[in-house]
Amino acid sequence: MDSKSSTPVVALRQVRKAFNVGTPIETEILHGIDLTLERGEFCAVMGPSGSGKSTLLNIVGLLDRPTSGSLSVTGQESTELDDAALTRLRGHTIGFVFQYHHLLSAFTAVENVMMPMMGAAGFQTREMRERAAGLLESVGLAKWIDQPAGRLSGGQQQRVAVARALAMNPALLLADEPTGNLDTKSADEVFDLLRRFNREHGTAVLFVTHNAELATRCDRLIEVVDGRVTGRTTV
Numbered sequence: 001m002d003s004k005s006s007t008p009v010v011a012l013r014q015v016r017k018a019f020n021v022g023t024p025i026e027t028e029i030l031h032g033i034d035l036t037l038e039r040g041e042f043c044a045v046m047g048p049s050g051s052g053k054s055t056l057l058n059i060v061g062l063l064d065r066p067t068s069g070s071l072s073v074t075g076q077e078s079t080e081l082d083d084a085a086l087t088r089l090r091g092h093t094i095g096f097v098f099q100y101h102h103l104l105s106a107f108t109a110v111e112n113v114m115m116p117m118m119g120a121a122g123f124q125t126r127e128m129r130e131r132a133a134g135l136l137e138s139v140g141l142a143k144w145i146d147q148p149a150g151r152l153s154g155g156q157q158q159r160v161a162v163a164r165a166l167a168m169n170p171a172l173l174l175a176d177e178p179t180g181n182l183d184t185k186s187a188d189e190v191f192d193l194l195r196r197f198n199r200e201h202g203t204a205v206l207f208v209t210h211n212a213e214l215a216t217r218c219d220r221l222i223e224v225v226d227g228r229v230t231g232r233t234t235v
């Protein structure tokens with residue numbers, strides 16, 4: 001293994017997060033999280049409601065900063081970066097899928113998948129469209145690429161959201177209950193897609209779920225309870 005591929009995709013050391021809930025009162029939500037995610041690892045995150053899973057994902061996704069501790073993403077120490085550098089690192093390294101797809105419903109499926117590429121330098125429109133169409137084909141939506149996203153079913157919309165998350169071929173995919181709003185069949189399909197991309201491209205995945213059956217199909221399961229990682233189970 002060369003030194004680049006042996007660098008973890010994510011490494012958190014003693015990460016704490018407190019929120020101001022009315023000056024000068026602070027509530028600490030994450031209490032010193034240590035977590036490493038290697039290239040190609042597919043890790044489920046479970047835990048009770050309110051335990052801090054989304055807060056953790058927002059920090060790993062560089063959407064929010066830790067109050068203290070260190071967080072490196074693909075070897076770059078995020079706490080040393082300014083907001084513009086964080087945005088660049090996020091855009092090139094991390095894809096997101098949420099419980100609600102957050103697509104722009106008036107735009108077509110292919111336009112939605114092109115969006116992350118539009119924000120990055122160096123893509124020609126034709127190249128973006130071809131890549132987006134290829135991704136939609138790979139998630140089984142070749143026939144729907146020019147359909148407005150708002151006219152697709154819930155499962156189809158979530159598959160568009162997966163294709164959009166993969167548009168920049170991210171090293172890391174953060175999925176916050178991506179199947180939580182879907183029927184069992186669509187949930188299975190979306191999970192299988194994430195698993196397939198993980199295996200084919202070595203994309204590391206943090207997959208927050210309340211679904212114990214899907215969690216057993218991941219490489220690894222961690223549990224967040226009261227802002228601490230408690231379980232470290234290999235499934």
Ligand SMILES: Nc1ncnc2c1ncn2[C@@H]1O[C@H](COP(=O)(O)OP(=O)(O)OP(=O)(O)O)[C@@H](O)[C@H]1O
Binds near residue numbers: 049
């Ligand atoms: N911006 C904020 N300001 C204050 N408190 C916050 C903020 N964001 C989250 N919290 C609090 O942090 C705690 C953890 O919330 P979080 O959303 O991370 O939990 P979760 O484990 O993802 O829950 P769920 O499974 O219900 O989605 C909650 O008590 C929540 O109210």
